[in-house]
Amino acid sequence: MIILKNLTLSDGSIQDIRIDGGLVVEMGRIIDTGTDCTDLIGLSGFVDPHTHLREPGFEASETVLSGTRAASAGGYSAICAMANTDPVADDSNLVERVYDLGVEAGLCFVQPVGAVTKGLKGLELSSIADMSTSRAKVTMFSDDGMCVHDENLMRQALLEVKKFGGVVAQHAQDPKMTVGAQMNQGAVATELGLTGWPAIAEEQIIARDAQLAQEAGSRLHICHLTTAGGVEVVRWAKSKGIQITAEVTPHHLFLTEELVRTYDPVYKVNPPLRTADDNSALLAGLVDGTIDMLGTDHAPHSGEKKDCEWENAAFGMLGLESAASILHQVLIQSGAGDWKLFEEIISKRPAKLASLDNHGSIKVGAQANITVFNPHERIAVTEMNQSKSNNSPYLGLEFIGRVQHTIYEGQFSMMNQSVRDQ
Amino acid sequence: MKHLISIRDLTKDSAVALLDSAQRLSQVNQRSVKSLPALRGKTVVNLFYENSTRTRISFEIAAKRLSADVINFDAQSSSASKGESLRDTAQTLEALGAAAIIIRHPMSGAAHALANKGWVSASIINAGDGRHEHPTQALLDALTIRQLKMPGNDLAGIKVLIVGDIEHSRVARSNILLLSLLGATVSVAGPSTLLPEGIEAMGAKVYKSFDEALDEKPDVVMMLRVQLERMQEDDTFSTRDYIANWSLDQRRLGHLNKEAVIMHPGPMNRGLEISNQAANDPRSAVLRQVENGLAARMAVLHRALSGEDAN
Numbered sequence: 001m002i003i004l005k006n007l008t009l010s011d012g013s014i015q016d017i018r019i020d021g022g023l024v025v026e027m028g029r030i031i032d033t034g035t036d037c038t039d040l041i042g043l044s045g046f047v048d049p050h051t052h053l054r055e056p057g058f059e060a061s062e063t064v065l066s067g068t069r070a071a072s073a074g075g076y077s078a079i080c081a082m083a084n085t086d087p088v089a090d091d092s093n094l095v096e097r098v099y100d101l102g103v104e105a106g107l108c109f110v111q112p113v114g115a116v117t118k119g120l121k122g123l124e125l126s127s128i129a130d131m132s133t134s135r136a137k138v139t140m141f142s143d144d145g146m147c148v149h150d151e152n153l154m155r156q157a158l159l160e161v162k163k164f165g166g167v168v169a170q171h172a173q174d175p176k177m178t179v180g181a182q183m184n185q186g187a188v189a190t191e192l193g194l195t196g197w198p199a200i201a202e203e204q205i206i207a208r209d210a211q212l213a214q215e216a217g218s219r220l221h222i223c224h225l226t227t228a229g230g231v232e233v234v235r236w237a238k239s240k241g242i243q244i245t246a247e248v249t250p251h252h253l254f255l256t257e258e259l260v261r262t263y264d265p266v267y268k269v270n271p272p273l274r275t276a277d278d279n280s281a282l283l284a285g286l287v288d289g290t291i292d293m294l295g296t297d298h299a300p301h302s303g304e305k306k307d308c309e310w311e312n313a314a315f316g317m318l319g320l321e322s323a324a325s326i327l328h329q330v331l332i333q334s335g336a337g338d339w340k341l342f343e344e345i346i347s348k349r350p351a352k353l354a355s356l357d358n359h360g361s362i363k364v365g366a367q368a369n370i371t372v373f374n375p376h377e378r379i380a381v382t383e384m385n386q387s388k389s390n391n392s393p394y395l396g397l398e399f400i401g402r403v404q405h406t407i408y409e410g411q412f413s414m415m416n417q418s419v420r421d422q
Numbered sequence: 423m424k425h426l427i428s429i430r431d432l433t434k435d436s437a438v439a440l441l442d443s444a445q446r447l448s449q450v451n452q453r454s455v456k457s458l459p460a461l462r463g464k465t466v467v468n469l470f471y472e473n474s475t476r477t478r479i480s481f482e483i484a485a486k487r488l489s490a491d492v493i494n495f496d497a498q499s500s501s502a503s504k505g506e507s508l509r510d511t512a513q514t515l516e517a518l519g520a521a522a523i524i525i526r527h528p529m530s531g532a533a534h535a536l537a538n539k540g541w542v543s544a545s546i547i548n549a550g551d552g553r554h555e556h557p558t559q560a561l562l563d564a565l566t567i568r569q570l571k572m573p574g575n576d577l578a579g580i581k582v583l584i585v586g587d588i589e590h591s592r593v594a595r596s597n598i599l600l601l602s603l604l605g606a607t608v609s610v611a612g613p614s615t616l617l618p619e620g621i622e623a624m625g626a627k628v629y630k631s632f633d634e635a636l637d638e639k640p641d642v643v644m645m646l647r648v649q650l651e652r653m654q655e656d657d658t659f660s661t662r663d664y665i666a667n668w669s670l671d672q673r674r675l676g677h678l679n680k681e682a683v684i685m686h687p688g689p690m691n692r693g694l695e696i697s698n699q700a701a702n703d704p705r706s707a708v709l710r711q712v713e714n715g716l717a718a719r720m721a722v723l724h725r726a727l728s729g730e731d732a733n
Contacts, residue, residue, distance in 0.1 A: 182530075187620025193530035193553030193592060196619070263531035263538075307539065309508055310531040311552070 002407065003034025007042035007372065009362065010339040017042070019368040022410035027364055037372055040404055043343045044362050045077025045108075045369030047350040048320065049169070049247055050144070050223060050295030053079075053110070055101060057086025062300035062388050064101035064110060065422075067320070069386040070298070071108045072413035072420070074320040075403035077369035078109035078351065078359045079298075083120065084145045090115035090126035092134035099136035107413040107420065108406075109369075111354050114138040116157045116168060120146045125153065128160045139355045142169035144223055145270075147205060149175055154209060158218035167219035167245075167353065172205035172230070173197075173271060182311060184257040184272045192260060194310070197272050199227040206230055210237035210244055221353060222246040224297050226271045228281035235290045245353055247295035248282045250319055250326040255393060265306045265313030266393050269299070286345060287336050293349040296323045300389035318392040324371075325379055326394070328401035332375065347371075372405040386419055423725050425537040425546045428555050429599035437564070437603055438575050440721050443731035444565050447724065448717035450487060461490035461727050467520040469511070470549070471497040471527045476688060477549050477559075480712070481524050484719035490727070493520070508532060509541045516542040522727055523547070530554035545726040553590050559687055560596035562718040564604055566711050567642055570683050578605035583635050584626070586646030586668060586695055587616040593687045594646060598626045611635040612646075612668065615658065632668055636677045643678065644685040645670050645696045661694065670700040683707050 002019040009015055016030035048071065054062035062070075064081075071079045081098055083089035089098060095112040102110025114131040118124050120143045131138040141161060148154045148170060157168050178201050183189050185196025206222055210233065213220035222234060225246045237244045251269060256276050259267040267273060285291040299316025306313050327346060331337040337345075351360030358367040379402040381394040406414040413420055423436065432440070450458055466485040468478050478494065485492045495515065512523060522545040525533050530552030537546040550556040564577065571580055582601050588594045588610050602608050602625035610621060611629040622628055629635035636643075653659040665671070670684065675697070678684070684696075684706040692698050700706065724732050 185619060187623035190618040190620045191595065191624050193551070193555070193595065263534040304507070307509065309527070309529050309535045311529040312508075 002410070002412070003030055003032055004037050004042065004370070004372065005030070005034045007037040007040060009042050010343040017362070017370070019407065019410045022367060024362060024364050024366055024368045035405070039376065041339055041373040041375055042362065043339070043371050043373060044347040044360050045371050045406065045408060046075045046324065046346045047354070047356060047359050048076050048079040048296050048298070049221070049293060049350040049353055051079040051081055051298045051320065052084065052300065052316070053081045053098070054300055055085065056097070060302040060388070064098065065105045066386065066388040067298070067300070068102065068105045068107040068110060069419050070320040072406045072408070073386045073403070074322070075324050075371035075373065075406050076108055076320060077371065077406060077408040077413070078111060078356050079320070080111045080113050080140060080354050082144045083113050083115040083142060088115050088119050089113070090118050092127060092130040092136070095131050095136040095138050096134050106422070108408050109356065109359065111356060112136045112138055113144070113169065114141045116141045116143045116148050117153065122146060122149055122153065125156060125160060128157070129163070132164045132166060139164065139166040140169055140221070140353065141166060142171065142223065144169065144171045147171050147173040147175060151208060151212065155212050155216060158213055158216040158220065162216060162218040167221050169221040169223050170205065170209050171223050172202045172209070174201040174205055177201035181272070182268070183260045184274045186257070186275070188257050188260060192263070194260070199229050202227050202271060203229040203233055206233045210242050213244060214240065214242045219243045224249050224252065224271055224295060225282065225291060226252045226274050226278060228278050231281045231285040231290055235285070238290060245292040245349070246290070247293045248286060248291050249295055249297045250323045251317060251393060253279055253282055253330045254326050259393070263310045265308065265310055266317065266391055268310060268313050268315055269317050270315035283330060283336060286331070287341070292345070293353065294323060294327055294345050295350070296320050300387050301391050302389055306391050316391070318387055318389060321386060322381060322392065322394050322399070324373060324403055325399035325401050328373070328375060329399055333400065368407055368410040370407040371403060373401065374404040375401045377402055426557050426722050426726060427533050427537050427546065427548045429557050429560055429596050429603065432603065434576065434603050437600060439731050440561060440725065441565050441568060443724060444561065444714070444717040444721035447720040447732050448714065450720070451713065451716055457487050457489055459489045460724055460732070461485065461488040464490045464521040464727055465519045466490045466492050466522045466524065466723065467515050468492065468494045469497055469515065469523050469525045470495070472550070473498070474526055474550070477526060480715040481549060481719050484716050485723055487716070488720055488723055490723070508536065509539070512536055512542045516544050520544050522723065524549050526550045528552055547722060547726060550592055553592055553595070555596045556592040557596050557600070558715070558719050558722055559593050560600040561722065562711055562714040563597055563644065563685060564600055565714045565718055566685065566707050567683065569710070570707060571641060576604045577601060580606040580642065581638065581640045582606050582608050582642040582644060583640035584608065584610045584644045584646065585632055585635070585670070586612050587648060588612045588621060588646070589616040589618045590649060590652060591646050595624065597644065598624045609635055609638070609640065613664070632674065636674060639679055640682065641679065642683045642685060643670065647687065647689065648691055648695050650691065665694060669695055669697060671697045672699050675700050675703060678705065685711060688712065
């Protein structure tokens with residue numbers, strides 16, 4: 001049994017919470033003593049709609065166990081594991097395997113994401129229906145890393161997931177416009193002599209897919225939105241009543257393409273870091289609800305994939321362990337939003353996206369998935385290293401605010417900043 | 423200056439001092455005994471991942487004139503083609519005693535990685551990385567312009583026009599940065615598809631027409647080589663159109679100032695970006711550029727390896 005005392009919830013109320021048998025059993029004033037949470041913020045457990053766990057296939061970079069340890073350290077009680085493993089998670093056996101590895105690790109809920117197309121090849125649909133009825137109960141499908149570029153295949157995928165209320169999460173990147181792309185297109189890419197990734201390659205896929213989702217009457221989710229123009233397109237789509245949601249990563253809110261001037265591959269990510277104007281548009285979109293949620297796009301890479309020339313380096317950066325600290329800085333400390341919005345962005349809306357009914361709320365009778373955030377403590381990013389990889393663009397930086405405790409299924413997966421050992 | 427990766431590594435004063443050093447060192451090239459003992463006992467490696475006979479030979483002679491030992495490592499035909507990483511190759515060369523590594527690489531940022539990732543402690547000289555920079559080419563060009571136009575220490579008041587495929591040219595990028603750092607007014611002209619977005623931000627004025635740019639009476643016209651191997655893959659590229667619009671042909675030659683300087687980094691495609699007449703014109707400084715390449719590279723190696731400029 002856990003009792004959290006004096007916890008400040010996102011609505012500003014101060015409550016004690018009693019957790020027993022995996023559930024929240026009592027809220028309000030509790031006489032018994034417990035874990036003191038005075039001045040700490042209690043939020044429904046964080047949910048990441050976009051994690052790369054690398055297992056099976058790339059265990060040198062991350063495993064389900066190391067990735068869920070990183071998730072616990074970052075306050076996540078549920079994560080959605082992308083399908084670009086080796087083999088690709090494109091049938092029911094493979095998604096069940098990842099699901100089982102998550103259960104075995106026991107630190108947070110691992111919801112596998114199924115591939116939209118077989119082998120992420122973009123040629124034919126994967127076994128979407130089978131995955132939805134498997135033990136892993138997949139409702140979100142994505143070829144993340146690759147764009148489902150064939151418009152007819154995208155339309156079929158939207159119709160297929162509609163049958164069970166699922167969603168297609170699109171990595172919006174026109175492959176023909178981004179051949180060999182290394183960074184955001186513009187003056188910095190020009191000076192650095194690196195092939196540009198134009199904003200239009202993102203925007204026109206979003207526009208196309210929004211129309212396809214409208215016609216199909218199905219759900220579309222846009223992964224890692226990065227451009228001001230992309231925000232405009234999503235805003236338009238929402239105004240038309242299209243069932244579209246969008247996520248933004250911590251790094252696209254916080255970092256800009258100027259960092260690429262160092263040619264340090266730790267800043268190499270796809271979609272690429274953009275401009276300060278894009279960052280502002282993304283934050284504005286997050287505040288006005290155009291962008292629904294934060295997705296980390298946690299992408300571990302082993303050392304040799306980053307300790308090399310820029311063009312030879314892999315795309316991607318770590319995100320799970322630092323996401324909440326960055327969102328705190330960008331949203332709360334800046335005064336742009338409040339804790340209610342914070343909780344929507346990092347927990348409630350992603351839980352709804354992935355149909356994770358046990359996540360995204362703190363209430364009596366519900367499964368106890370709770371994150372306790374300390375908004376006062378400084379954190380130097382060197383301290384965060386549960387991941388097997390260390391390709392964090394935040395190393396050496398300091399933030400104010402970090403996760404203190406993470407509770408998953410009624411147990412501490414992290415207590416006092418210490419992740420539970422198995 | 424331990425490394426020379428980008429013109430951004432230089433201040434105006436340090437660039438002028440390099441040119442002064444190069445000017446002094448160029449006199450060595452006129453002597454009967456063309457060498458100085460400055461770098462005796464030091465090993466310099468030419469690490470070339472791209473074909474470039476001219477630049478490699480120029481660096482080789484420059485290093486030898488300063489009495490350094492020179493090793494040419496043709497990375498295309500050796501370990502790199504077996505998949506060895508840049509890091510491992512560079513560390514191997516350093517273990518063999520390299521004090522400086524002169525690198526030519528098809529990827530932008532490769533020289534930067536070698537200098538900054540902590541793999542080796544040798545001096546790194548960028549001899550061209552992808553489309554990014556070719557700083558010693560810009561130095562030899564600046565030296566050539568200074569010699570011929572003699573405006574003073576720097577290039578204040580000189581109008582330079584760079585013409586051709588700006589998009590893929592590291593020569594253009596380094597020259598835009600260096601010549602404008604030295605006070606010149608730099609313009610670029612080329613087909614719109616070969617003018618990269620945001621090139622103005624580097625300090626160049628952009629012209630969409632060669633003739634319009636020539637109306638501004640530039641003091642220097644620098645013609646860039648058409649990279650035919652690249653253009654053959656581009657369906658929209660037409661040699662005839664290119665010659666009509668972007669070649670320094672006889673007609674345009676007639677519009678140049680009498681004292682104008684014609685430059686080209688070589689190798690020239692005679693009859694394409696530069697007409698035979700223009701290449702042979704007395705105003706052409708192409709061979710002086712080659713000669714100054716030695717002096718400029720001697721100055722860079724001297725500073726990088728001895729810590730001071732030649733005097």
